[in-house]
Amino acid sequence: MSFAEVFAPPALEAGTLRITPLGGLGEVGRNMTVFELDGRLLIVDCGVLFPEENQPGVDLILPDFAPIKDRLGEVDGIVLTHGHEDHIGAVPYLLKERPDIPLIGSGLTLALVEAKLKEHRLKAFTLTVTEGQREKVGPFDLEFVAVNHSIPDALAVAIRTPAGTVLATGDFKMDQLPLDGRLTDLRAFARLGEEGVDLFMVDSTNADVPGFTALERSIGPVLDQVIAKAPRRVIVASFSSHIHRVQQVLDAAAAHGRRLAFLGRSMVRNMTIAEQLGYLQVPEGVLIDYKKAKDLPDDKIVYMSTGSQGEPMAVLSRMANLDHAIEPGPGDTVILASSLIPGNENAVYRVIDGLTKLGANVVHKGNAKVHVSGHAAAGELLYCYNIVGPRNVMPIHGEHRHLHANARLAQDTGVPAERTILGENGTVVDLRDGVAKVVGQLDLGFVYVDGSTVGEITDADLKDRRILGEEGFISVIVVVDSATGKIISGPEVHARGFAEDDAVFEDVKPKIAAALTEAARSGVRDSHALSQVVRRTIGRWVNQSLRRRPMIVPLVIEA
Amino acid sequence: MSFAEVFAPPALEAGTLRITPLGGLGEVGRNMTVFELDGRLLIVDCGVLFPEENQPGVDLILPDFAPIKDRLGEVDGIVLTHGHEDHIGAVPYLLKERPDIPLIGSGLTLALVEAKLKEHRLKAFTLTVTEGQREKVGPFDLEFVAVNHSIPDALAVAIRTPAGTVLATGDFKMDQLPLDGRLTDLRAFARLGEEGVDLFMVDSTNADVPGFTALERSIGPVLDQVIAKAPRRVIVASFSSHIHRVQQVLDAAAAHGRRLAFLGRSMVRNMTIAEQLGYLQVPEGVLIDYKKAKDLPDDKIVYMSTGSQGEPMAVLSRMANLDHAIEPGPGDTVILASSLIPGNENAVYRVIDGLTKLGANVVHKGNAKVHVSGHAAAGELLYCYNIVGPRNVMPIHGEHRHLHANARLAQDTGVPAERTILGENGTVVDLRDGVAKVVGQLDLGFVYVDGSTVGEITDADLKDRRILGEEGFISVIVVVDSATGKIISGPEVHARGFAEDDAVFEDVKPKIAAALTEAARSGVRDSHALSQVVRRTIGRWVNQSLRRRPMIVPLVIEA
Known part of the structure; x- marks a missing residue:
């Protein structure tokens, strides 16, 4: 699967840190990186990738675990930076190989992983951490740093080793007025920079987007206004993990005397977890079961549903096809408060078109400011590079155009080109004495999940x-x-x-x-x-x- | 295929004009409308639709000719508004049924149709018309009006009949400083409006885009600058019918001492036609055969190629896969000077990513102003409605969300809702005494072309x-x-x-x-x-x- 020439890395010397991304480079999804030091392994993230149309019938794509398959006994832990599928989705498949690998992450992240593991009939050993906390995991000295993203409780992780310090951002942006007040901790980034960051591994998703991501709080008034003006029912679709967006919708519903019903299995599950853990504040008397919501007047209800990416089996698509108990019609307002993930355009526009045809007013990113991205754009990334001042940079999380754009940003701030590593999945990087370099390229593949079949599809x-x-x-x-x-x-x-x-x-x-x-x-x-x-x-x-x-x-x- | 309830129209009364769109409503493509008066038929446009991913293995989709199949002897002519595939692509399939239906259009449009017919081993009867010209075709009194679009020589058509006057825009925008000086003729629109337009059939493609389409000439300086700064080879991809864009690239190449080679069968064919007919001005000594271009220094060449939509067999995709004689590499600049047609995102981003990985600098709509749309945005459409002041409006050319948005614009300018017809393919509209109304809904299907098989695929x-x-x-x-x-x-x-x-x-x-x-x-x-x-x-x-x-x-x- 590798485009680069495949070559075997040398045996790892004692005291050298080896970094091997198994997924997330050259693609948006299945993020996973393996760190190795003195015979011990640490994994950061273990996500899934969703298939494209040239991978028909595939449910999910996993990272290729081959390089660590026979070494799972040496894994000291898996750090999960946040609770999105592209960072946690492959955990059950790895734990099936060795169920007692400890999972390390924030409260919300671990709660979401555990709900997922339960569906796979697995239980895990977990260590809940919070920003500022330091933990020694095997030979790896970890420090967790708060970052702001489109899901609460996301963490970056600094990995201190005798070979040098790595700072991996996870997914993040730098909203300077975040809804929950939890900023990306640039003071910690600065402190780590002062101490010396030898390798900075940085989210590339929006590296080719100029400027700055708009404030999350710019969305609230738009949602509020649309809901205020809606003559009949309101249906809002978003990601089932976007707790802040759901909070904004809840608040707008409450402000306009409407009740809110959750629709969709993952939406109900995640919001239950979020409320229990205190990430979602539900105003008194606003929530209602969707079965009872039907009895309310049309202008007294907001449905909060899944299906913002046009997924054919999700609530919104079924509504557009009149294949759901709730049938949208003239006067109803549908809000897609979500990004449009590349590759989903046809499906999403099919849903928008179907709803329009039924007479609904469809409000989406294309015609109103009802979504902002969860990833740092170019302007924000420049701040990061200047604050951290890393010795070496490795862009991660993104297609090649994103990785290249991110590398250029690092170089614009003064990181030398030869210290900017443009890798791909399976690129083996050794860090020692402040120098990171590519020492090997493994040949990794796609591992396809179809039904209960894992890895059989070629x-x-x-x-x-x-x-x-x-x-x-x-x-x-x-x-x-x-x-x-x-x-x-x-x-x-x-x-x-x-x-x-x-x-x-x-x-x-x-x-x-x-x-x-x-x-x-x-x-x-x-x-x-x-x-x-x-x-x-x-x-x-x-x-x-x-x-x-x-x-x-x-x-x-x-x- | 119809979503609306199917019902048969009444027999057509003498002196009433019947309008039946067979394609282009609820979709972007296969535009075709049939006009009927006193037993005679006039067709406006006869295009193809490109398949979506849920129509696998299909090459093309034709309008369903069923309603006129047994009446082809009554057709007095086919007006072709311009030379794009979604307006002319199905002509060979209709002429196979009756080869002597006269084709009516501008010089460039007919030249492009004739090249296409030649590939199908067909010859046609043609009548070349120009803006301002009036022609009587059967009982239909036609006047052609210049419109500005992303291909030269596009025409709107006014159809005067005893039942009333229809004005069909074809595809258009209202660039006020067009490159060839050929404006959308708002004076003619005004004159027709004064005289009375009973039914205005309007391009809806960009009706949901607020504001105004940027000037075509805003692209030139950007292209010029990118080409001026390019250190090595330049490869520009665009639609093979976008003669103005090609002209801009030719001019920029000449300005910077580069020669230009066309790549791709349709690019070579169309530019040969465009130059012969005087639509493309080739600066002396700039063109070069691509086989000879290899001998030039890298900074002396521009390739102008097809494949801007990521079509797997087109030049650009093959370059990205190193499956073409020209292999892009570090220092090369690739410009996608084209829109991204919805549904092609995955394919286009795969090409961008492949080129980036090879080291090329890829400039596209997402990171530079290298394309503007060919369709009027909402602000322009408002001008049209106000200038024409139509009695009835029927939005055409677009998905349902576009048709709805266009209807709303008409209503914003004072067209009553009951005079705004939101139809779909097969909607039968009768016009008489200044009133247009829906009198029937035919059940039309998709006609799939796969290889030499037409209409067999269900x-x-x-x-x-x-x-x-x-x-x-x-x-x-x-x-x-x-x-x-x-x-x-x-x-x-x-x-x-x-x-x-x-x-x-x-x-x-x-x-x-x-x-x-x-x-x-x-x-x-x-x-x-x-x-x-x-x-x-x-x-x-x-x-x-x-x-x-x-x-x-x-x-x-x-x-």
Whole structure:
């Protein structure tokens, strides 16, 4: 899977820190980095990646655990920087290999992981940490630093070792007036910078976005105004982990005398956790069960739902298809208070269009300021580089264009180009004496999850699926006499997803029979060889007569 | 396919004008409208729609010609407003049904159509018209009006009939300082408005974009600056029909002592036509064949290529995959001077990422002002409504959210809601005595082109393809004795795109055999019924043991 040339790293010397990202470089998702020192391992994040349309039928993509698979006994812990799927989603799959690896993270992060583990019937050893806290985990001396992101309780982590200090930001932005008052702790960044940061690993997601991310609190008044003016029902869709956005919607509902009902399994689960842990303040008497909400007047209800990315099985898509108990109609207002994750445009616009057609007024990022990103834009990243003054930088979390843009920002602040590491998944970096350098490149793959199947799906299978999905298949069954090669029955020709009347095959059946008879006459008996004769004959025919290239499945049965 | 309730229109009365859009409403593409008066038909535009990812393997989608299929002898002409694929692409498919329907359009439009017809081995009767010209076509009195768009020589058309006057804009914007000086002729719009426009059919593509489209000439200096600063080769990708953009690139190349080579079949073809007809002014000595361009120093060349939408087979994608004679590398500059058509984001970002990884500096709409849209935004549309002052409005060309937004703009300028027609494909509108109203709704479908197959692919086939593409298939072959139902050979189980070792099926084979034996014992002989037994047995097994739902193809052969 690696684009760079693969080469093995040397044996790791004592006292050198080795850093190997297994995911998150060259992609937005499945973030995971392995740190190794003196035979012990520390993992930071263990997330999933959601598939693209050229990976059909795949539910999730995991980091390739291969490099650590036989070394799980040496792992001292997994630090989880925050509770988003692309940072915690693969934890159950790793714990299935060794269930007692300790998990280290903030209260909210661990609560979300534990809810997920429960669904996989797993329990974990956990260590709850908070900003400012220092913990020794194996040979790694960890300090946790508050960062601001689109989920509460996110942490950066500084890893002090005899080989040098690494500061990994996790996902973050630098909202200077955050809703919960919890700033990205630039004082701690400054202090660590004074002490000396040898390797700065930085979120690249918005590195190619100029300027600064708008304040989260600029959203509240817009939501409030839209809800104030809404003549009938209001449906707000957002990420089920975006507790601050939900808080804003709750507050606006309360301000305008509306009650609020949560819709969607993950929304209900996460908000229950958030309220229990005190991250969500629910105004007295505002929440209502959605089944009871139907009895309220239309202008007294706000539904808070999942499905902001157009996911076909989520609440919002089902509403747009009139496949949900709540059927939007004229006068209803739907707010998509969320980013549009690249790749989801078609699905999201299909939902917006469906809702518009039903008569609803759809408010979204494209026509109103109802969302800001959770990631630091270029202007913010420059502050970080100047405050930290790192010796070496490795952009992480992003597609290649994001990593490149982030590297350029580091260089603009004075980090030398040769101290800026543009890696990819499997790039092995050694840190020693203030110098980080690439010492190897592992060949890592995609690990696909489909149903309960993990890691069995190969790229060849996906290629087959793409052919099947684009063109369908034609199967040809012929029963031949194993002694003489003579046709006993068939050829029968069946097609699926191919889109022609079966009568079209009457033309080719005599050609197949003739080709088989000819092959038998020249002594071919092997059913594989006969299958190839069938494949060639019908393949050539379908390509010439219909200009199509379906999958051909020849089945020659000897009887 | 229709969402609205289908109902048959009444017989058309003499002297009433009937308007039926067959495509372009609820979608961006396959624009086509049929006008009928006193038994004669006029068609405006005849375009194609490009498939979305839920229409796998489809090459093109045509308008459903069903309502006029048996009436082609009554068609007096096809007006083509401009030369984009979504307005001319289906012409060859309609002319295959009746080759002598006259085509009416501007010089450039007809030249582009004729090049396309040649590829289909068709020749057409054409009538070249220009702005200001009036032509009587059957009972329809046509006047052509200049409009400004992202291709030169675009026309709106006014259709005067005894039943009233229709003004159809085609695709347009209102650049007030266009590069070729050819404005959207608001004086003509005003004159027609004075005379009385009974039905105004208006491009909705950008109706939900607030404000005004930036000037086309704001792009030139940006392109010029990027090319001036480029240290090595420059590769510019754009639409192969965007002659003005190509002109800007040619001028910038000439200004900086670079030569320019066209890449891509449609780019070469269209620019040859554009130069011959005088739409493209090629500075002396700038053009060079791309094969000779390799011998130039890197800082003396600009390549102008196709592939700005990430089309996998186009030049730019192949470059990004190092599958083209020109291999981009560090120091090269790639400019995507094009819009990002919704649905293409993944493909485009994959190309940007690939080029970035090769070391190229990629300049695109997201990080520089290298493109403006060709469609009027909301602010421009308001001008139009105020200048024309139409009695009735029907938004066309757009998804439902665009049509709704456009209807709202019309209403904001004083068009009554009941005179604003929100239709969809197949909506039948009658115009008489200054009143347009919906009198019917036809049930129209998608007509899919796949290879040389036109209209054979059904939605059931596409559903099959989606299942095959997501999950693959399992085929089970059993040969049974037709008399006794006893298994002679098999079950053989094969899977493709399913992604498990074939050994996994050893578990289920005895179950299938047992189920068949049981069925035979209870007297089942019919091979279809036996196939159902096989399908149920393996379907249940695969769902329970692997939580997957592949297509099951049981083949019970009687021998």
